[in-house]
Amino acid sequence: MDWNAFAVSIKLAVSTAVLLLPLAILLARILACSQFPGRFFVEAVIALPLVLPPSVLGFYFLLLFNPNAPLGHWLREITGTSWVFSFPGLVAVSLIYSLPFAVQPLLRAFEAIPRQLREAAWCSGLSVWQTFWKIELPLSRAGLISSMVLTFAHTLGEFGVVLMVGGNIPGQTRTLSVAIYDRVQAFDESSAGLMSLLLLGFSLLVVTFVYAIERRR
Amino acid sequence: MTGLQVEIRQRQPVFLDVRLQCRQGELLALVGPSGSGKTSLLRCIAGLHHPSGRILYDDEVWLDSERGLAWPPQRRRVGFVFQDYALFPHLSVLENLTLGCRLPKSQAVEKAHQWLERVHLTGLENRLPATLSGGQKQRVALARALMRDPAVILLDEPFSAVD
Numbered sequence: 454m455d456w457n458a459f460a461v462s463i464k465l466a467v468s469t470a471v472l473l474l475p476l477a478i479l480l481a482r483i484l485a486c487s488q489f490p491g492r493f494f495v496e497a498v499i500a501l502p503l504v505l506p507p508s509v510l511g512f513y514f515l516l517l518f519n520p521n522a523p524l525g526h527w528l529r530e531i532t533g534t535s536w537v538f539s540f541p542g543l544v545a546v547s548l549i550y551s552l553p554f555a556v557q558p559l560l561r562a563f564e565a566i567p568r569q570l571r572e573a574a575w576c577s578g579l580s581v582w583q584t585f586w587k588i589e590l591p592l593s594r595a596g597l598i599s600s601m602v603l604t605f606a607h608t609l610g611e612f613g614v615v616l617m618v619g620g621n622i623p624g625q626t627r628t629l630s631v632a633i634y635d636r637v638q639a640f641d642e643s644s645a646g647l648m649s650l651l652l653l654g655f656s657l658l659v660v661t662f663v664y665a666i667e668r669r670r
Numbered sequence: 671m672t673g674l675q676v677e678i679r680q681r682q683p684v685f686l687d688v689r690l691q692c693r694q695g696e697l698l699a700l701v702g703p704s705g706s707g708k709t710s711l712l713r714c715i716a717g718l719h720h721p722s723g724r725i726l727y728d729d730e731v732w733l734d735s736e737r738g739l740a741w742p743p744q745r746r747r748v749g750f751v752f753q754d755y756a757l758f759p760h761l762s763v764l765e766n767l768t769l770g771c772r773l774p775k776s777q778a779v780e781k782a783h784q785w786l787e788r789v790h791l792t793g794l795e796n797r798l799p800a801t802l803s804g805g806q807k808q809r810v811a812l813a814r815a816l817m818r819d820p821a822v823i824l825l826d827e828p829f830s831a832v833d
Contacts, residue, residue: 572718573756575743577770578818587769591760 454647457624458632465540465615465628466608469547470555470601476548477555477600482585484556485563486571500553507550511617514546518618543619543626547608554603562596563589595666606659610652674822676715678723678733684710686721692822709753712824716750717743727821746822749815753826755807757799757814764795767814778817785813 484496502510518525518536528536536542566589574584590597612630619626621635629648636645673693680686684707692698700708713719717732720740725733732741743750758766767782768775786792789809799807808828815823 567756569752569754569756570758572713572716572743573750573752573814574758574770575718576716576748576750577814578744578772579770580744588758 454644454651455627455629455632455636458627458629458648459651461540461624461627462609462629465543465547466605468544469551469608470605472544473548473551473555473604474597474601477552477559477604478590478597481556481559481563481596482589484560485566499556502550503553507611507613508617510546510550511614514542514549514614514618518542518545537618538620538622538626540619540625543615543628546614546618547611550611550614551604551607554607555600558596558599558603559593560596562593562599566592598666599663602659602663606656610656672728674715675724675726676711678711678714678721678725680721686710686714709826712750712826715746715822716748716824717741717746747818747820749818749820749823751808751811751815751823751825751828755799755811757807757810759799762796762798763791763802763810766799766810767817771817781817782813785816786810789813 480495480499484492515537516522518528520526520529520535520537525536532541534541536545570588570592571584574588575581579587609628610630611628612634615626615628616631616634619628619631621627621631627635629652633645633648633652636642636648673691673696676688676690678686678688684705686707688707688711690698700711702708710719714721714733715725717740720733720735722735723733724731724735727747730741730747731737731739732746733739758769761769763786764779764782767785768778771778771781773781783792783795786795789812791806791809791813794802794806794810799810802810808830812825812828
């Protein structure tokens with residue numbers, strides 16, 4: 454069992470889930486409550502990681518974020534670290550890769566709130582911001598939990614994009630799924646089996662939890 | 671002229687061409703077939719929809735489309751009882767009443783108790799809307815609308831479920 458890889462996986466999944474939540478709330482709220490030209494394009498871009506091969510996403514990320522590219526160079530100047538084959542780069546690509554898993558439960562939750570509840574709040578004197586905090590967000594609780602749990606679980610199971618962008622640096626970018634691949638390549642079936650069982654059990658637990666929440670909604 | 675003055679017109683989404691006045695203390699009933707725009711008119715007065723024209727209350731200009739002026743619902747002194755009540759389902763009856771109230775909390779709670787007593791709902795303060803009957807929900811919605819001390823109260827099919 455590679456506990457370093459386990460720690461990197463948990464750190465990556467928690468970072469992604471926490472950082473993605475505000476962005477997902479913002480995007481879902483805008484999409485649920487407003488009509489604007491190009492809305493379908495925005496929705497398509499958000500859903501793109503669902504159908505895009507991880508290697509394609511990884512390729513473009515390497516192309517844009519490597520220190521020789523303008524964006525990668527600029528980021529290295531600002532943060533003092535390279536964004537490829539490093540943990541910050543892993544987090545950045547995970548934010549993109551897990552975006553649909555974070556946005557879609559929230560979008561469904563916001564869309565399910567009747568328009569009249571918002572209007573009743575405004576007519577009761579609540580500002581748009583107060584209405585969001587006191588009415589919309591509490592009523593979207595199940596969507597919020599689903600969003601965080603799915604993002605966490607999906608990030609934990611990432612493989613292709615992690616391998617391409619992060620490589621396989623022990624203690625830094627080697628996650629549990631990469632460690633499993635590594636152990637299989639080394640014919641270490643017992644370690645690979647133990648780590649696979651851990652991911653299998655956890656994933657099942659997460660999906661069961663999300664379905665239970667959806668049922669209670 | 672004091673009170674509410676409405677002169678509005680629009681073609682879409684519902685055709686409206688309305689000119690009405692309602693003085694202080696006056697009760698005005700809108701009667702018409704389904705789809706004739708009764709709810710749309712109330713939404714315009716509440717500030718939930720902005721047609722062309724003017725809406726005034728006393729010396730306040732709530733809407734003047736020619737001047738590009740449209741006060742939001744929060745600023746208009748209206749109380750709105752929605753056709754399907756629109757109670758906040760995650761909040762108790764008491765919280766539904768006090769949520770938008772700008773008074774200090776103790777005063778808001780006291781005021782809410784007074785309104786609940788007047789609509790004969792004392793004892794239901796801690797119940798969630800889902801546990802109330804249709805008539806009880808309507809009375810909560812009415813009490814909530816009155817909590818703002820509105821200058822204009824808009825009632826959309828308000829007494830259909832009251833025995």
